[in-house]
Amino acid sequence: MISANQLVILDRDGVINHDSDAYIKSLEEWIPYPSSISAIAQLTKAGFTVAVATNQSGIARGYYSETTLRDIHAHLIDLVEAEGGHIAYIAYCPHGPDDHCVCRKPLPGLLTQIQEQLGMASLEGSWMVGDSLRDLQAGEAVGCRSVLVRTGKGEKTLQKNSGLRKALIYRDLADFTDWLCMQN
Numbered sequence: 188m189i190s191a192n193q194l195v196i197l198d199r200d201g202v203i204n205h206d207s208d209a210y211i212k213s214l215e216e217w218i219p220y221p222s223s224i225s226a227i228a229q230l231t232k233a234g235f236t237v238a239v240a241t242n243q244s245g246i247a248r249g250y251y252s253e254t255t256l257r258d259i260h261a262h263l264i265d266l267v268e269a270e271g272g273h274i275a276y277i278a279y280c281p282h283g284p285d286d287h288c289v290c291r292k293p294l295p296g297l298l299t300q301i302q303e304q305l306g307m308a309s310l311e312g313s314w315m316v317g318d319s320l321r322d323l324q325a326g327e328a329v330g331c332r333s334v335l336v337r338t339g340k341g342e343k344t345l346q347k348n349s350g351l352r353k354a355l356i357y358r359d360l361a362d363f364t365d366w367l368c369m370q371n
Contacts, residue, residue, distance in 0.1 A: 189236050189275075189305050194313040195367070196301060196331065198292075199241035199277075201318035201339015202360055203227070203263065210245040217259045219266065220338060222361035228272030229361075233368045236305065239263075239277040240297035240315075240325065247283035256281075276304045293324035298331070316363060319344050323354055334363050 200206040204219045211217050230237050239260075245251050260277050267274055278297040280290040290296030302310050315326025318339035326333055333354040335341055345356065357363035 189307055191307060191309055191312040193234060194236045194238065194301075194305070194307070194310065195230055196238050196240050196298060196310075196313060196315050196326065197227075197360070198315075198317035198319070198322040199239050199263075201341065202316055202336055203239070206318070206339040210248075210250050211259070212245060212251045213255060214258050214262055217262065219263070220359060220361075222359060224266045224272075225270055226359075226361040226364040227267045227274065228270035229364050229368060231267075231272040233371055235367075236275045237273065238275050238301045238305065239279075240292065240301060240322075241277070241279045242292050242297075242321075243279045243281055244283045244291070246281035247286060253281060276301055278304070292319075293321035293328070295325045295328040298325055298329050302329070314367070316360060317341075320348050320351075323351070327353065336360055336363065 197203060203223045204217055227237050243256055246253055264274055278300040280297055282288040282291055298310055311330035313331045314334055315331035316334040317323055318336050318341035323333040335351060335354045335356050336359050338359045
């Protein structure tokens with residue numbers, strides 16, 4: 188059984204890889220931050236379970252297919268496993284903002300999907316790492332501790348939202364990972 192305080196949920200674009208206002212539409216456009224792959228491996232080696240929760244409205248908008256998304260995620264998993272890490276589950280929302288789904292962040296549907304897939308009773312005390320307010324709101328809705336990284340849209344999120352009192356703020360995923368692993 189996975190302990191909630193040993194679960195780290197990551198947003199994808201802006202946390203694991205470079206983000207784009209024009210969307211990441213192909214494997215060629217998906218460029219991971221070099222330190223994020225090793226950070227995920229470091230978390231795994233330190234006994235944490237890592238999952239990903241990502242809005243992918245580009246599918247609903249017709250910018251790319253679910254097959255392309257699967258290829259990107261397979262590549263991500265390969266890179267992480269090559270460094271000795273593991274991603275337990277990747278939850279994604281393929282819907283657009285007007286689709287009225289329950290999974291699109293800031294709603295917590297992707298996180299409850301992760302909870303169900305991992306057989307956890309609760310996400311209370313888990314970590315939610317994101318670069319946008321909606322990532323943190325989704326995590327807080329299910330009791331996650333919030334971490335904002337300054338990569339991706341993080342710096343802009345920090346400047347626009349003085350209400351991030353609950354969030355820990357780190358330069359990037361690797362910086363947070365170093366801190367978290369030192370706490371254990």
